[in-house]
Amino acid sequence: MATIGMLYICTGKYTVFWPEFYETFSRNFLPGCKKEYFIFTDAPSIAHEDDPAVHRIDQPAYDWPLSTMKRFAIFLTQEKALEQLDYLFFFNANLTCREVITPEEFLPRPQQGEQLLLVQQPGFWNKKPMFYSYDRNPRCTAYIPYNCGRDYVSGGLNGGTSAAFLAMCKELDRRTEQDIRNGVVPLWHDESQLNRYAAEHPGSYRLLPPTYWYPEGWQMPFEQKIIVRNKSRYFDVAAVKNKETKQRGFLARKWGAFCENYLPCWYCLRDTLLHKTLGAGR
Numbered sequence: 001m002a003t004i005g006m007l008y009i010c011t012g013k014y015t016v017f018w019p020e021f022y023e024t025f026s027r028n029f030l031p032g033c034k035k036e037y038f039i040f041t042d043a044p045s046i047a048h049e050d051d052p053a054v055h056r057i058d059q060p061a062y063d064w065p066l067s068t069m070k071r072f073a074i075f076l077t078q079e080k081a082l083e084q085l086d087y088l089f090f091f092n093a094n095l096t097c098r099e100v101i102t103p104e105e106f107l108p109r110p111q112q113g114e115q116l117l118l119v120q121q122p123g124f125w126n127k128k129p130m131f132y133s134y135d136r137n138p139r140c141t142a143y144i145p146y147n148c149g150r151d152y153v154s155g156g157l158n159g160g161t162s163a164a165f166l167a168m169c170k171e172l173d174r175r176t177e178q179d180i181r182n183g184v185v186p187l188w189h190d191e192s193q194l195n196r197y198a199a200e201h202p203g204s205y206r207l208l209p210p211t212y213w214y215p216e217g218w219q220m221p222f223e224q225k226i227i228v229r230n231k232s233r234y235f236d237v238a239a240v241k242n243k244e245t246k247q248r249g250f251l252a253r254k255w256g257a258f259c260e261n262y263l264p265c266w267y268c269l270r271d272t273l274l275h276k277t278l279g280a281g282r
Contacts, residue, residue: 002033002103005088005162007075009040011061013235014093019047020229022054024097033103036085040074055081064241068155068189069180072173075166082162089117089159094229101212101225108160108206116160116168116205118153118198119213121191122220127152130268131260134199135192140184141175142192145276146268149199154213155191157226160205168197200278 006025010018022037039046040059049056057078062070075082082088087107108114124132132152134144159165172193179186186192198205210220215228231237248256
């Protein structure tokens, strides 16, 4: 029986999602496998902690965006326990498992060279790589030129064999600390780092469709097995991230649409002519 480490961070207001996550994933996710839940939280107690498989780990809440950038470092605090398991998977707090998910459809396939498991980000499943929301800042360790990259993956559900996942966490934690020292914040924080790592290791991961990362209320031609709950239904997301919600004017919206839909074509041509590559790990 395979042993699965379920990595889950719920500090602050995010604890509201834990009961539904535990109940739906315990029932539907990888039946026949032994699941161990590692819950990183600042809550003094959580639901279901009387279950021997639920391990509550004290974790102070970081301010935004360190709360996402420090994710890899948080996991590594439990490296000794995690390396004893067969597989490790990280899940965003606001996920719910609606349908049964079998090991055959979800786990990496070593016979095909796969050690990691990544999921397509639903906002980009039908777009070309030049339009992906990669980090384009050359000063950032997550930088990807416009002419590089193959997939755009979600930062909120990923994993793999324990050895491969922990190795990835160590490397991405190193890069994150380098960015922090240099005063650089990746565009989408841990997700930008994950996409750079995926671009450097094509063929090493199993890529699943948005079936396993389906935002609540969206309409896409995929099954809905893992649903992403709309956080704004539960709390003020902008307040948690210390951001003000601002309405953009007409000209700003038009310029934003132009930058999103047309400029990447020119940038891709530029980077192709300049023969830009990912290069060695940064």
